Amino acid sequence: MANTPSAKKAARKIARRTAVNQARRSRMRTFIRRVEEAITSGDKTAASEALKAAQSVIMANVTRGVLHANTGARKVSRLNKRVKAIA
Structure with a gap:
């Protein structure tokens, strides 16, 4: 447990950042899931539209430091x- 005032403040800041990053990661996963659902249904136009939206969310998370750059590029x-690959 944090004892000094600065450590207590750091713990509060970390808790806030963690909550924000969790929300961003969750939102990204939702967009990825939409792409995967469109791929499963076989609808290429819907899949490409969903991919376009997911790509911007993923790369925004890279910019904000939620993901490493290579991880975002790989996804x-x-x-x-x-x-x-959809026929």
């Missing part, structure tokens, strides 16, 4: 590959 790349 977008794999989703894009699966969307392209």
Whole structure:
């Protein structure tokens, strides 16, 4: 447990940041799930639209430091590959 005032403040800040990052990560997962559902249904236009929305959310999270840059690029790349594979 934090004892000094500065450590207590740091703990509060970390708790706030964690809550914000969890919300951003959850939102990103929702967008990714929408892409996967469109891929499963076989609707290429819906999948590409969902991918476009998901890509912007993923890369925004990279910019904000929620994800590492390579992780974001990998997620977008794999989703894009699966969307392209729809016949």
